Amino acid sequence: MEQSIGQLLVFFDFFRKNVPGYTTIEKWEEDIDAYDESLSAKTMGQLVKQLSLLKVVDASLEPLLREALVMRNHLAHRFFVDHALNFVSSAGRDHMIHDLEVARELFNKVENILNPITYSLCEKYGLTQEKLKEIERDLFAEAGGDLPESSQSFQRTASGDR
Structure with a gap:
């Protein structure tokens, strides 16, 4: 999901600012690599905020993006702490797997909305x-x-x- 947001930022932010001033392949590669590095240094929350500020995706998607961000942060920072005791039993592990499947469904839902936007932009730029x-x-x-x-x-x- 973070990659999908990053791809949209490349198209809607980097391309808009840099395609008109494109001069050499070397400069393009240098600039896109620097932009990619800057995206990699950002948190998921910062990426969602940057995408939101560009106002390029439907505002009705923002609650879903926030929900996915909360879920992602929970998985990254709290999931195993919250499930420490569940891990020791088969029923508990099944509960953990269920929670992970719910998260996967949410992330796939977001990607299934974002990816067609990215694919159409790829086509626009000849990819x-x-x-x-x-x-x-x-x-x-x-x-x-x-x-x-x-x-x-x-x-x-x-x-x-x-």
Whole structure:
């Protein structure tokens, strides 16, 4: 989910500010790398706030983004503390798994809203589905990947699973 927000920020913030002044590939790479570093240094809350300030996604999505942020923060900072005793029993672990499945459903719901926006922006800037597949194959080959081709896709299904 953080990556989806980051991708939208690249398109709606970085591209808007930098595409008109684009001069060289080297400068572009330097600037986009610096922007990516700045995004990586931000908390999820800061990313959500930055996206919200740009007013590029429907305002009705903001409560869902806040809910996902609260859930993400709970998972990162409190989940195992809150479930310490649950971890020692099968029923408790089942409860933990249920809570994680609820979180996954919420995160997938957000991504299923954000990803089509990102994909349409990719198309706008010439990054077609075919080009994305080509990049994916190249990255996979470069990494020495040995998974079957059907499991390599970055694309998500309607359920949000890979």
